[in-house]
Amino acid sequence: MTELETCMKSLIDIFHRYADSDSDGTSLTKKELKKLCDKELPSFMKAQKNPEIVDRILKDLDNNKDEKLNFEEFLPFICSLMVAADEFCLSRGKKGKK
Amino acid sequence: MTELETCMKSLIDIFHRYADSDSDGTSLTKKELKKLCDKELPSFMKAQKNPEIVDRILKDLDNNKDEKLNFEEFLPFICSLMVAADEFCLSRGKKGKK
Numbered sequence: 726m727t728e729l730e731t732c733m734k735s736l737i738d739i740f741h742r743y744a745d746s747d748s749d750g751t752s753l754t755k756k757e758l759k760k761l762c763d764k765e766l767p768s769f770m771k772a773q774k775n776p777e778i779v780d781r782i783l784k785d786l787d788n789n790k791d792e793k794l795n796f797e798e799f800l801p802f803i804c805s806l807m808v809a810a811d812e813f814c815l816s817r818g819k820k821g822k823k
Numbered sequence: 824m825t826e827l828e829t830c831m832k833s834l835i836d837i838f839h840r841y842a843d844s845d846s847d848g849t850s851l852t853k854k855e856l857k858k859l860c861d862k863e864l865p866s867f868m869k870a871q872k873n874p875e876i877v878d879r880i881l882k883d884l885d886n887n888k889d890e891k892l893n894f895e896e897f898l899p900f901i902c903s904l905m906v907a908a909d910e911f912c913l914s915r916g917k918k919g920k921k
Contacts, residue, residue, distance in 0.1 A: 729837050729863035733905045735830045737912070751913060765827035796909045797902075804898045807831050811894045814835070815849060 736803065739765060740796050752793035755783055769806060834901065837863060838894050850891035853881055867904060 726734065743761040744753045753761065759779045762770050775781060786798045794802075824832065841859040842851045851859065857877045860868050873879060884896045892900075 727863045727865065728833060729859075729901075730866070732830045732833045732837070733901065733908065735826060737905055737909050739827050739830070740909075761827075765825045767825065768828070797906050800902045800905065803827075803831065804895075804902065807835055807898065808895050810831065811835050811838075 737796070740799055744796075749793070752791070752795045753799060754793050755779060758783060758794060766806070835894070838897055842894075847891070850889070850893045851897060852891050853877060856881060856892060856897075864904070 739761070740753070741750060743757045744750055746757055746760075747754060762779060762782075770778070782802055783792070783794060786794055786802055788798055789795075837859070838851070839848060841855045841862075842848055844855055844858075845852060860877060860880075868876070880900055881890070881892060884892055884900055886896055887893075
């Protein structure tokens with residue numbers, strides 16, 4: 726597998742590692758999302774002022790209102806973090822060459 | 824860094840590896856997108872019947888109509904591939920437990 730394919734597979738695996746902890750292996754409950762954030766995104770969680778951040782993420786992304794996030798609902802969260810990180814790097818002149 | 828953070832960083836790095844080959848290091852030209860797809864997504868490219876697939880991807884995702892894909896425009900492409908791969912695995916009963 727290429728580096729990009731490996732990345733994509735890892736993202737799927739990480740999601741299911743946390744989503745599978747209950748009988749519904751296809752979605753993250755609030756508890757599973759909190760555990761994923763705490764374990765996989767410690768810097769992000771530490772930077773949050775809102776103690777209810779996980780509730781907020783769930784509320785914002787739970788399109789089908791089942792109080793869980795399936796993989797497709799979860800991805801915009803990860804994408805927004807990547808875009809923010811990329812813009813941060815660009816603004817500090819690390820990546821982009823104007 | 825956690826596994827998820829490493830994945831996210833790699834995705835950003837892979838994008839810039841191809842986007843940086845010209846003076847505009849923040850976006851993929853058609854040529855750069857083609858090179859990324861050929862090198863990083865060979866299985867996807869081999870499975871395509873439409874020889875103009877790269878034109879199609881660019882046309883579909885180029886929201887600001889600058890004939891290039893910035894990182895934010897590029898991510899939906901990767902997300903759609905991951906969702907498709909995840910659904911394929913679920914349908915084959917690898918991941919989800921019903």
